[in-house]
Amino acid sequence: MATDPIEVAIVGAGITGITLALGLRARNIRVRIFERARDLHEIGAGIGFTPNAEWAMRVVDPRIHAAFKRVATPNASDWFQWVDGFHEAGTDPRETEEPLLFKIYLGERGFEGCHRAEFLGELARLLPEGTVVFQKSLETVETLEDGAQVLRFQDGSTARAHAVIGCDGIRSRMRRLLLSEDHPGASAHYSHKYAARGLIPMDRAREALGEAKVATRLMHLGPDAHALTFPVAQGSLLNVVAFVTDPRPWPHADRLTAPGRKADVAAAFAGFGPTMRTIIDLLPDPIDQWAVFDLYDHPPETYARGNLCIAGDAAHAAAPHHGAGAGCGIEDAAVLCAVLEMATQRMAAATSQEKAALTRVALETYDAIRRERAQWLVDSSRAIGNLYEWQDAQAGSDAAKCHDEAFWRSHRIWDYDIGAMMQQTATVFEARAAAVTKGSDVKE
Template sequence: MSPEGTNNIHVAIIGGGITGIIFALGLQKRGVGFTLYERTPGFTELGAGIGFSPNAERAFKIINPEIDRVYKKLTAPTHIEEHFQWVDGYKTNEVAARLLIGVDSFLGGRRSDFVDGWSELISKDHVKFNKELAFLIIKDDGKVSLQFKDGSVDEADVVIGCDGIHSRVRQLILGETNPASYASYTNKYCFRALVPMEKARAALGAERTTGGDKSLNRFMYNGPNAHSITYPVAQGQFLNILLVISDPNPWKTEDGKHTASGSKGEALRAYEGWHPQVRAIADMMPDELQKWAIFDMYENPAPYYYRDSVAIAGDAAHAAGPHLGSGAGFGIEDGLVLATVLEAVNAKLDGQSGKTKVELCRDALAAYNNMRYDRTQWLVGATREAVALFHWQDENVGSDFGKFLPEITKRFHKIWNHDVDKMVKKTLGEFERLVRALPN
């Protein structure tokens, strides 16, 4: 870490989810001072399954090799060539399309396991719990004052909101009355569960659960107005199940939350008339379920990701649905860009650039915004397009898997094939360009 009393910057990270933790580890590796503020009493995540796209896996190694070490420990690489496999879940139960992912790519596990493992790497004296942000004030000297709901106050040179889809930092950047400060309902909701593998294998058979020596068995069952995803997690101990259902109605709850009570019966009704295999998947769910509304930032996108020395990243900036499996991965890309450019600020603080610390911090966030905006906004729209393909709602594709495969492939490949090394170089080039420009 940067020694006390130096002129180096100090970064405040709001939110201790995956994006915030990965970003913190990137700063820690680069010797950039930071404090991570989490509103809960500890690092917590739901135990639902998650997979990380190949672009995110490559970024782990650049951000901080320890991230990749823990990741590999938790996912237990198999050295197996893996595919996504799409099944006609409505009529035939046959695999109708396959897409090569690669060897030991898109490895999955429980969110809670990743958060626990990665958070242990963060120096404990740089984390503060039970800190829910209330307001931010830009002071006369350019520093940012952070005011928390418990009445405490801190300050930083840069504030990065990694506080998720309900981001308070986004509201403070864009304005509390701005529609872009709030996510909107996608007219999709989901049920999810982790089912013990023995139970799953008994219901579905080995071919669609534990697999053999050629596949980890990642299946999606497509059909009218719904789809179902299954894949093993926690080194094969559980089958992760996700049921995604189209919903023409507005989302309404008394407390404004994105969750509501549901039931297995509701899930089964959504798959009425589908192939028995898919109904067997739904029938493995617990009798009482949590219904998760899927919100995103498509209808009212954030027009920019920073103001002054404050920025947003991950879902706080560009929340997308889960349908391309890349929301977390794009947050990780954000963390890499931010860690890279904020390290570059410290390198400039020798007085030779002709700019003040405040100006350099704002140039860094402008470079981050310029590097990340187009790609992340594309993801939000592409994710909406993908779920329409899965639910046979695309008028040009419908249930034709011959047309489906090239459409979904080009979206996945744009995500997976992103050159993260080039992204780092372009980030530094954009920062240098802005530093050379005259102050506004």
């Protein structure tokens, strides 16, 4: 391990881990992903990517962006529409319209959705065989004197790497190792909203709701519940995510998802108009319920310690109301690829200790660049979820006020200048690395 470029261990083969691995491989950095599950899997649900996420994909590896575009379903309209799902008169959704509250321009082919499993399948095809090591559930990481990291897995096996990046999701083991077990930020907390998710065959959805309501991205607002719908899988499925505020504790301590009674979800939307009631009616029973956990209450005060770091939901698990959590993980991957590439370029004649120091600087730079924006997303996601359920004390159900909030918050995510982020990454890394290597022989 003391010669050649560094090897990076990624924990977790979700969207963040796989994207990062592809980016590192494209930069000739050795990488393995250690994944707890038996195989690559994604849930049967949709996901959308905002413009910043698409830009970050291109920076990590243009093949990732091409993969997304291959499976993305264009919206029928370039406008994202927020409608009043509550005050809709009438009984037949094919003859009624949810009042338009406001709309925001997405740009041409902006914020498209896709089927998660299809996207992951496309990404997996790009990964060389053997990159992901399955059935490896991380328990601990030990740092040796020469800076090497030893990962220990539940099955008793070990692996070595120079850097370990935890992309292990909301219930991250790496976050616990990085912050310590009893740190209040070590665990995500329940936001007291859950999401009922489902995919409705498009012919059924079209027949019940009419073409206009199924062909594009719609956010249906109302009191204490709201829903997002958009087409996926080349328009063959309607993706539904229906959120419900629930003041009770999440009943399943050991898992974030569980099948639930459709009647409970229907009760939350009982006072809504015919469109929302019909959408819930079209969902299966029992229905998949996802507890919305996030890192709002106790954000990690760092994403990096020594040669360990966390990325994606492990670092900034956010409520999904902006539809931007995975995109934020891809932004992380863009920065991690850049800093690790710059670090390895300085390692030609480096000793183990010098490699370890440069790797540490790379991860500290990542933390410096990413944490503020990612934590803002966590905070804003809570705020926007409340806004969509008319729980915001200032805005209530006032369409103009809701528009103003949604507009600036959305644009702060969508319009993020990934190019400027990458430039700043290079500047910060070079300044920090110069300080580390000053007087030493590690520069090429």
